[in-house]
Amino acid sequence: MLEPVLIDGAWRAATSEGSFSAINPATGERLPATFPVSGIADVEAALDAGVQAALELRDTQPEAIADFLDAFGEGLLTNRDALVASAAEETGLPAEPRLNTVELPRTADQLHQVAAAVRNRSWVMATIDTGAGIRSMFRPLGKPVAVFGPNNFPFAFNSVSGGDFAAAIAAGNPVIAKAHSSHPMTTKLLTEIAHSCATVTGLPRAMVQLIYRLRHLDGASFAGDPKLGAIGFTGGRRGGLSLKGPADAAGIPIYLEMSSVNPVFVLPGALHARGDEIADEFFGSCTLGAGQFCTNPGLVIIPTGHEGDAFVDAAAKLFAEATPGVLLGSPDHISDAVATLVGAGAKVLVGGSPVERDGFAFANTLLTAQAEAFFGDPESLQTEAFGPVSLIIRADTIEEMTSIAAALDGNLTGAIYSASDGSDDAGYSAVEPELRPRVGRLLNDKMPTGVAVSPAMNHGGPFPSTGHPGFTAVGVPAAIHRFAALHSYDNVPDARLPLELRDRNPNGVMERNVDLRWTTDDIA
């Protein structure tokens, strides 16, 4: 018996083109529930219902959307035991602290932050030119948004509870969620909660829809359908680019969060002052979640010499001694990536191969290469191994470090560790200007794996880490802007304007840009 899809407000049988089951990565066993691979008829039905929902949303007040987001955030906590149990079974991630104490509350908090932005309406960036009689703001796309979630965060980036979902809903768009095939039951449970909250708060019945899986060709048709308003995707580069082509051709904005090796530069003074401490931080960051983080430190640049050697030894010891975490799925792609790195001149220091056990695991792995090797094949040596794997590049001089920075591809993050006594200041001044334009977020003295839901966060970066350097997938209100259209009103009387643009500030707290100054005042 196939699990149903949620289309147009009803759980119904998919027009199935096949079926699949998730695998418990900790045991390698197939889980009992069977999910459909949807046919194109499901996609079309969801798109039509989504377009209808977008029409209905014209008459929906922001408060209803905020109520939904808040109710859903609370619903996550109410249902946390079932959600955590399902996610643990489908992802192999530990229930404690990761799923139950960290990720689930973070996901609920993110929904509440987005709800607050919807309530105070600041995300719309209301802009008023009283002299010209022109006013503008961000508004919904008028079409549904497709969200493709990744495998590694079953809650925080899930296609029906994560950042893209919350942002698309906040902007006033219905969402068609494409579950990640590795955790379909968790996604189903989340969708049940979301749909129930949407119903209770009076949102359109197709506000949230769910399909589990599509054949590749149908996925491309979906991504290129002009009934879509936009797409949010988090996952691997190949999958992202396979959607980008058809979306681009149809003029559909697509926001991709793809691949990144997140370079970390340890300058000589920092290495001298606290090499062991940094090795600890590096180990913790790189093996967190079995290394399956978009912001995993996959490339670390360490000076040559005995202090650098000591760092590498310390890190290697930590990597070798720790028990490898359970992976989300087969480690084949990690083996492939390690083979590419080795083929380009990297040497395996620790690990390097899958772990023989029930379920999925890959040895905690450290590789190393000299800077010259990196300059010889920078593309291959920036291959992302999505797991507990990092490549340490040894650099003789600050000049070499700077040249490595200059040879980097676009990344989500880049970090520099420097001494607090000023001895690294010249080195910092050399490396930073090359690193800065190649990353979305620059960190100092900090590993990149923490991604705070902050208004100043940029979880984004230059291509190919994402598809556009100007947008972030995390952070409120900026993440919401991805799913909005700019609407200008020229010579439109007050009574016909959206509430946010009328002379009277509708809630007294929304900041509006009036004649180039931000203010909460009414227009005189």
Place this chain on the structure above:
Amino acid sequence: MLEPVLIDGAWRAATSEGSFSAINPATGERLPATFPVSGIADVEAALDAGVQAALELRDTQPEAIADFLDAFGEGLLTNRDALVASAAEETGLPAEPRLNTVELPRTADQLHQVAAAVRNRSWVMATIDTGAGIRSMFRPLGKPVAVFGPNNFPFAFNSVSGGDFAAAIAAGNPVIAKAHSSHPMTTKLLTEIAHSCATVTGLPRAMVQLIYRLRHLDGASFAGDPKLGAIGFTGGRRGGLSLKGPADAAGIPIYLEMSSVNPVFVLPGALHARGDEIADEFFGSCTLGAGQFCTNPGLVIIPTGHEGDAFVDAAAKLFAEATPGVLLGSPDHISDAVATLVGAGAKVLVGGSPVERDGFAFANTLLTAQAEAFFGDPESLQTEAFGPVSLIIRADTIEEMTSIAAALDGNLTGAIYSASDGSDDAGYSAVEPELRPRVGRLLNDKMPTGVAVSPAMNHGGPFPSTGHPGFTAVGVPAAIHRFAALHSYDNVPDARLPLELRDRNPNGVMERNVDLRWTTDDIA
């Protein structure tokens, strides 16, 4: 003797793949100067020099960029006689009032507005989260921006003086300008002024570069070169899409301002109260600049019945009696568009063919069709005829008008005329919700051809009028954001932050979003 290109700060001979001359559209005569079709070597040299200039710009203060923009704005006025004479010769647009009194001062004013935004730095959207220790702002792309200008505004949208140019420079990027082939000498004169101002104000020598023309394949290589940071394009749909493909594939943001028929709905009450007046406005707007405006009212929806007939008669009389303006080039594309409209069921009321004269002209042309015809082939009947041409659709009811709105493609603008006595309120409430999501700017009781340089302007709209519904090509500061990357700083000490993100507000006037409130205050 071929005119030189400007690459890396020097006027030099192009690696020529051919040559061309502009034509005086008023006489049809070829102008004496000969310009090169550049080879790919010119593109590569410009890209390399542009990348170098982007590096040098890291150490350039915003004040120098603002000084450049202001100096260039003044330079336009100082050189206005030569500029206007050249533009008039190359475009056939009247020197007075259009070029000298309207467009040139507007272009200078736009440069000054952008300079002001650079000085006060408000466009960077500095965002500070004091609790999390994360700060973000928009910064340069770190690579050159390519700007492709259109034929219809030799100053205001020129690739070396127009909105895209100013916005790309303001964000701190070098510009590689691709002249429009119809006004190369005007573009050369502008580039001479720009380059001279850039030199005087100490900007990198490749801040502004110019090539005139490329073969199609070389244009595609240019658009897809990873050394480019972004592309701004204004022109026809075919040209825009030919650049979009390679740019998208390389992950290069491309901002296209392409095609639009700018629907105008005249509701029955407005028609009754002031039909003649609206016919006058329509005629003026549609024939302004010989109809060669992106925001030309190319589709007008008028009620059936005798008042609608009177409107059509009045408009037809005005169109028939006026002398057709000089076109920018051959009217063949207008003949093709009119043939498409007629083939889809439209009837020619006035004009419909090229004018027999020296130079280029097309008769002022009005076509008409019933709403049923529109519903039968909405795609063909939204064909843009880039000239003094408009199609009047006759609708029996508000329901038909609403259905027409619902069948529209993405447009830059949409306008609704309604009665001031409230008699059109129900009609407005029916049509507006369908029109609103399909246009970037909604006008009331006003023709769309005026595009004010206002912070609340949206000169943009849903695909295919542009490539992304969230961005505007006109208006400060929003237009600048297109050419910027979002840079986040996580745990970075004050002294290492850009001035805009430090605790101390660097100029005391820049508004920054601190813990979700806008303020000019320093951080305590």
